[in-house]
Amino acid sequence: MDQKEDNEKEYNFSEICLKSIFCQDNNCQLDHQRLFVGVCIEYLRNEQEQGDEFKQLKCKNNDCSFWHFNNEKFNDQLAKSTINGVFPHNLCPKSCKSGDCKFLHREWAEKLCFDYILKICRKAKCEYSHMRWDSVALRDKAKQSSIIKYNTPEEFCQKEKCNCDKHPAWLNQYCVAYLKGKCSNKKCLKSHTDWEKINNQINQKNAVKSCIVIAQDRKKLNQVLPNIDGVQLLCQSAEFNHYKKWLKEQNIIDVVFIMDLTGSMRSWKDMVQNTITKIIDQFLNSINGFQVRVAFVGYRDICDKDNKIVYWNFTKKIDEIRNFISKLEVKGGGDEAEDVVSGFEQALKLNFSHHEESILCTFLLADAPCHGRDYHNLKSDDLIDKMPKNYFEAVLEEYKQKKKNNFLCCIKINDKTDIMFEKMKAVLPMLTITTQKKPEDILDVVGFTLRMSVTETKKLKSLINNKYQYFKAEFIKPKLDTISIDYEDDDYWKTYNQMIDEKKRSNITGLKITLDKNEINKENDNSSTYIYKAFDAINNREVIIKIPKRLVDNQGNISNQEIKEAEELATIRFYSSCYACQMAYFFNQRLKNNNLLNEMQPLFYAHPILYKLLDTPFFGLNLVYGETYIQVVHKFQKYTTNHSYIEANKYFYSAFSHFSYQASEGNLVIMDLQGFNNILTDPSIQTNQYTGSILEKDKTNRQNKGIEDFIQIQHKECSYLCKKLQLNQINQNPQINQIVCPIELINNLKGICYDCDEFVDFDREQLNNQNEKNFQFSCKYCLSEAQNLITQECHCCYFVYQTPINKEIKKQTNLCECQECKTTCQGLEKKRCYYCLRTCQKVMKEINIKNKPYYFCENALEYLKAFKCKKCGKLYNRSSLITIEDYNEKSFSCC
Numbered sequence: 001m002d003q004k005e006d007n008e009k010e011y012n013f014s015e016i017c018l019k020s021i022f023c024q025d026n027n028c029q030l031d032h033q034r035l036f037v038g039v040c041i042e043y044l045r046n047e048q049e050q051g052d053e054f055k056q057l058k059c060k061n062n063d064c065s066f067w068h069f070n071n072e073k074f075n076d077q078l079a080k081s082t083i084n085g086v087f088p089h090n091l092c093p094k095s096c097k098s099g100d101c102k103f104l105h106r107e108w109a110e111k112l113c114f115d116y117i118l119k120i121c122r123k124a125k126c127e128y129s130h131m132r133w134d135s136v137a138l139r140d141k142a143k144q145s146s147i148i149k150y151n152t153p154e155e156f157c158q159k160e161k162c163n164c165d166k167h168p169a170w171l172n173q174y175c176v177a178y179l180k181g182k183c184s185n186k187k188c189l190k191s192h193t194d195w196e197k198i199n200n201q202i203n204q205k206n207a208v209k210s211c212i213v214i215a216q217d218r219k220k221l222n223q224v225l226p227n228i229d230g231v232q233l234l235c236q237s238a239e240f241n242h243y244k245k246w247l248k249e250q251n252i253i254d255v256v257f258i259m260d261l262t263g264s265m266r267s268w269k270d271m272v273q274n275t276i277t278k279i280i281d282q283f284l285n286s287i288n289g290f291q292v293r294v295a296f297v298g299y300r301d302i303c304d305k306d307n308k309i310v311y312w313n314f315t316k317k318i319d320e321i322r323n324f325i326s327k328l329e330v331k332g333g334g335d336e337a338e339d340v341v342s343g344f345e346q347a348l349k350l351n352f353s354h355h356e357e358s359i360l361c362t363f364l365l366a367d368a369p370c371h372g373r374d375y376h377n378l379k380s381d382d383l384i385d386k387m388p389k390n391y392f393e394a395v396l397e398e399y400k401q402k403k404k405n406n407f408l409c410c411i412k413i414n415d416k417t418d419i420m421f422e423k424m425k426a427v428l429p430m431l432t433i434t435t436q437k438k439p440e441d442i443l444d445v446v447g448f449t450l451r452m453s454v455t456e457t458k459k460l461k462s463l464i465n466n467k468y469q470y471f472k473a474e475f476i477k478p479k480l481d482t483i484s485i486d487y488e489d490d491d492y493w494k495t496y497n498q499m500i501d502e503k504k505r506s507n508i509t510g511l512k513i514t515l516d517k518n519e520i521n522k523e524n525d526n527s528s529t530y531i532y533k534a535f536d537a538i539n540n541r542e543v544i545i546k547i548p549k550r551l552v553d554n555q556g557n558i559s560n561q562e563i564k565e566a567e568e569l570a571t572i573r574f575y576s577s578c579y580a581c582q583m584a585y586f587f588n589q590r591l592k593n594n595n596l597l598n599e600m601q602p603l604f605y606a607h608p609i610l611y612k613l614l615d616t617p618f619f620g621l622n623l624v625y626g627e628t629y630i631q632v633v634h635k636f637q638k639y640t641t642n643h644s645y646i647e648a649n650k651y652f653y654s655a656f657s658h659f660s661y662q663a664s665e666g667n668l669v670i671m672d673l674q675g676f677n678n679i680l681t682d683p684s685i686q687t688n689q690y691t692g693s694i695l696e697k698d699k700t701n702r703q704n705k706g707i708e709d710f711i712q713i714q715h716k717e718c719s720y721l722c723k724k725l726q727l728n729q730i731n732q733n734p735q736i737n738q739i740v741c742p743i744e745l746i747n748n749l750k751g752i753c754y755d756c757d758e759f760v761d762f763d764r765e766q767l768n769n770q771n772e773k774n775f776q777f778s779c780k781y782c783l784s785e786a787q788n789l790i791t792q793e794c795h796c797c798y799f800v801y802q803t804p805i806n807k808e809i810k811k812q813t814n815l816c817e818c819q820e821c822k823t824t825c826q827g828l829e830k831k832r833c834y835y836c837l838r839t840c841q842k843v844m845k846e847i848n849i850k851n852k853p854y855y856f857c858e859n860a861l862e863y864l865k866a867f868k869c870k871k872c873g874k875l876y877n878r879s880s881l882i883t884i885e886d887y888n889e890k891s892f893s894c895c
Contacts, residue, residue: 013044022102023186034181037090038103039074040066047071066102067118077118080133083108083142084195085153085181088117088133106196108142146196153179153195170799172858173842174198211836211859212888218798252291252358253450254314254403255280256350258343259365261298261310262333268365268413271439273325277318279443283450290454294321295350299343302371302383304332308339309346314353333368336380340370340420344395352402360403361453363446367413369420376419392420396427407453411445412436430456471511471618475539476610478578479503480585480754482774487586493579493664497693500578510537511611513545513618517552520544533629536609541758542629543609546573551619558620570610570625572698573682577608577627579695580670580683583660589775590659590725600721600741601678602775603656604752606630628752630679630759638674642684642700644713651739655721657710662727669710672700678749679759686710755782796821796840833857835887849881860887871895 017023017030020037043059047070058068067089069077077089084106092103093114113128115121121130131138143149157166158176175190177183183192209217257272259265280292293314300308312324343364352360369376372387400406408431410421415436425431432452434445478500486492513534520531530552532545548566551558581604588602606627613622639653640646646654653673660670672684686706687695695701702709717735718727749762760779794801794817801818817825820842830839831846834854838844843858856864864887867876872895876882882892 011044013041013048016041016044018042019102028186031184032186033184034085034090034104034178035078035087038067038087038092039077039089040064040068043068044071044074082154082181083133083139083152084146085179087181088114090181106142106145108138108145112138146198148195148198158182170858209859210863210887210890211833211838211857212884214859215836215838252293252353253453254350254353254358254360255292255294255450256297256347256360256362257294257365258297258299258340258347258362260300260338260340260343260367261328261330262300262338262368263330264333264367265365266330267439268367268442269325269328269330271442272365273322275443276322276325279446279450280318282443282447291316292318293353294318295347296321296325297343297346297350298328299339299346300332301334301337302339302342303334307332309342311346311350314351335382336368336378336416337371337376337383338366338368340364340366340368341392341395344392344399348395348399348402357405358403359405359453359457360407361450362399362406362408363449364408364410365413365442366410366417366420369417374419375423376416378416393423393427396424400428405453405457406430407449407456408432409434409445409449411442467515469513469515469616469618471513471611471616472614473509473511474506474612474614475509475536476504476506476574476612477539478581478608479505481582482585482754482776488663488665490665490667493667494693496579496582497575497695500575508614509539511535511613512537534626536626539609539757541756543626544629545611545618545624545626546570547619547621547624551621555619563620566621567623568697570621570623572694573625574608574610575694576683576685576698577605577681579668579685580605580680581607583663583670584656584680585775586663587656587659592775594725596721596724598746599724600652600655601746601749602751602777604679604750604777605683606675606679606681607752607757627681628757628759630676630681636674636676636681638672640671640673640714642672642686642702642706644709646714649739651737652719652721652741654715655719655725655727658715658718658722658727658730659725661707661710661730666707668695669707671706671710671714676750677745679752751777751779753777753779753782755779794818794821796825797842798840831855833860834881835860835884847878849878854881866890867892869894 011031015031016036017028017032018041020032020041021034022037023030023032040059042061042064043056043066046056046059047054054070058064069089077087080088086104086106086109090104091109091112091114092101092105095105095110095112097105111128113121113126113130115123116126116128116130117133139152143152153176155166156168156171156176156179157164158180173191175183175188175192178188178190178192179195179198257276259269259272261269276294280294284290284292293316295314296312298310302308310328312321315321347362352358369378370387370392371381371383372391373381373384374389375392378384399408406428408424408428410417410424410431410433412418412421412434413436421431421433425433432449437445481487481499481503484492511534513532515532517530517532520533528549529546530549532547534543534545535541536543548569551562551566584603584605591597591600591602609626611624611626613624618624637650638647639650640657656673657669657671660668666688668685668687670683670685672682673680675681684700684706685695685698686701686703687693688704688707696703711731716731717733717737718729719737720740722729723736751760751762752758753760754776755778758779762777793799796817797820799818821840825839825841831841831844832839833844833856836857836859838857840857844855845858845861846853846855847861848854864876864878864882867882867890868874869876870891870893874894876892876894880894886892
């Protein structure tokens with residue numbers, strides 16, 4: 001149908017889908033042409049039904065934002081030419097880019113005035129651009145937004161049986177009618193892809209060459225390219241992006257003001273609120289490359305009860321802090337001593353930067369000491385003999401552990417705090433105590449301390465003698481199954497170890513391991529494992545490597561049997577963690593489906609990775625287990641064991657174990673839940689009837705006895721969450737444990753990004769997105785990097801495609817292959833081109849010659865179109881097979 005026929009067509013608007021291309025109903029039989037996007041179909045239906053009696057100016061929906069064209073005006077719009085298959089009324093008049101918007105969004109159409117284009121703009125000073133729709137400038141701008149810059153969809157023919165020259169072979173898989181906005185079939189067999197996202201063939205001249213010659217030319221081209229393959233290039237990009245992210249997090253200074261807010265501190269409070277913006281600005285102007293986040297904690301005295309503590313968490317928006325401080329009252333306080341310790345206890349709860357190289361700089365502004373005889377010689381202290389011994393020191397010791405680069409400045413206001421300050425300095429050697437200051441001195445004091453903290457941090461770094469060892473390694477990591485809906489099935493979990501093997505990703509990487517075992521191992525740790533920090537170059541992330549302590553402590557005296565057992569343990573850990581990660585994903589999906597993400601934390605297991613060291617062993621091991629590096633200073637907690645113990649106030653966690661039991665139809669239960677809040681690690685999986693499974697080799701797997709203990713003792717009553725998740729009761733006890741997940745845990749979550757596998761801040765807003773059906777979790781960095789596209793040529797189909805670099809790095813198998821080839825051409829019996837032996841299934845055609853099937857690539861078919869019989873001159877009609885020799889000679893005889 002040409003443009004003229006389109007304009008003259010009478011539509012029955014009752015047959016047009018109100019949602020057009022945004023319709024989610026796969027059974028919808030209405031018309032879904034893109035040309036209806038942005039137009040109120042309800043309004044057109046009413047006009048068509050009421051005829052001459054129709055007098056409405058809009059539809060009955062007061063919130064309707066679509067264009068209200070009558071039938072005549074709508075046909076006028078269709079008379080306009082399209083740009084890249086888009087009519088002007090399809091485009092968002094506000095350029096809002098909202099995910100809920102039901103208009104189309106195109107970069108080249110941003111800030112266009114559609115009142116000007118579609119009707120008339122009456123604004124004296126319109127903020128949008130008045131550009132004619134048919135202008136050459138606008139069309140050129142649209143062309144530059146496409147991967148294909150030398151064609152537009154308007155140039156191609158959409159007729160199926162046509163011998164014109166407007167049907168390029170590379171466009172065969174795409175619906176040309178849809179590209180022009182005019183395909184009504186929701187279940188069209190050809191690809192519905194917007195023109196500006198379409199793949200195109202990288203070299204259009206290929207069609208006039210033999211496919212054998214094309215393959216040879218490509219091989220020669222690859223041989224003359226620099227000796228850096230796609231993996232190395234991606235690795236370099238990965239390292240750059242990783243360190244860009246790392247430096248961004250590293251160069252953070254967390255600044256905390258802890259201040260006495262009793263009556264005598266008014267002038268100090270006023271000075272802080274009036275100068276804090278200037279302090280930070282001056283610092284940033286003098287020290288480049290740092291981000292500053294500021295928090296404020298105000299304290300009064302114990303007698304002030306609910307008014308004792310006020311605070312504002314870390315923010316980069318300094319004006320927020322200034323406005324907050326300005327509204328605070330200086331009041332309260334009973335005796336002369338104040339509750340300084342509560343100020344530090346509140347500071348411990350702030351959301352400090354988790355990066356180990358970030359800086360913490362704390363300023364204490366106090367004109368009175370804390371309670372207790374050991375901290376002053378005042379006469380006015382109602383609690384002078386009632387405070388525990390060293391109670392302030394204990395809190396300071398915990399505060400000290402918050403950061404390696406930890407600086408505390410006590411601003412001296414009078415002599416009353418001298419004894420307390422000296423006690424503090426005994427715990428924090430890097431603490432500085434100023435000489436006596438006045439409020440107007442605060443600008444210089446804080447600015448100097450901030451600059452000094454940066455200088456001292458650099459000195460400390462130069463003194464640290466970190467030793468590293470580099471390894472060439474093959475990594476193996478699982479692919480999370482986010483597709484299956486039939487996971488509550490006996491066979492799914494019985495064969496899941498096979499699924500891990502079939503879907504795992506592997507490649508060669510460089511592994512940089514920090515040799516200092518004291519860096520992240522805690523003293524007096526009862527664990528049987530030492531943890532080593534490492535950086536995986538190809539996977540672009542920090543990991544930890546777990547090595548049995550006996551191998552490290554007995555270095556030089558290790559038997560082959562010990563090495564064999566340790567390598568088997570690494571393999572068991574890998575598979576156990578794969579099961580746990582997958583089960584946690586399905587658990588989180590169930591939470592989302594049942595709208596429980598505001599009542600229970602989604603759970604994440606550290607993502608596992610297995611390394612085969614190719615050149616040099618590490619403590620005698622050629623196979624080591626690694627997983628996500630969890631950057632927390634808090635000690636991991638054990639919620640349950642693999643026997644009967646469960647922490648009473650964390651009973652709700654057992655719902656996950658119950659879920660694993662039901663999902664596997666009683667074949668396994670995941671126990672020994674331990675970790676940091678909602679981040680778990682080191683699962684113990686109890687199995688039943690798992691003949692031949694590697695999980696049976698796990699020494700923590702007590703098999704039927706473990707499952708029995710879970711049902712009868714550890715989970716003797718279902719939790720409130722089991723009921724809400726609609727889990728079946730698994731024992732005879734009808735009671736329900738009512739302990740719920742505390743709101744402070746739900747609001748203080750971390751996660752492990754499904755894109756980069758790193759431990760990151762939790763984005764609850766993203767999880768609660770109702771438009772996303774599946775449970776997904778990506779960190780803010782990966783979400784932003786999703787816009788950072790690279791253009792590559794697919795090594796399989798030879799089309800160019802765009803992909804986020806993070807995604808390409810994560811999918812280590814089949815690098816430099818477009819997503820269509822990864823799904824279409826992998827895991828299938830390969831159909832090879834008869835001539836060039838190419839295997840891309842996207843461009844392969846089956847041709848029957850004398851009742852026998854042969855396969856030819858598109859380039860071969862294009863080339864064969866030019867063949868003429870050397871005797872009679874007739875074109876080749878595929879009635880006989882041209883031999884490879886004749887194909888190379890371009891020789892053919894049908895007579």
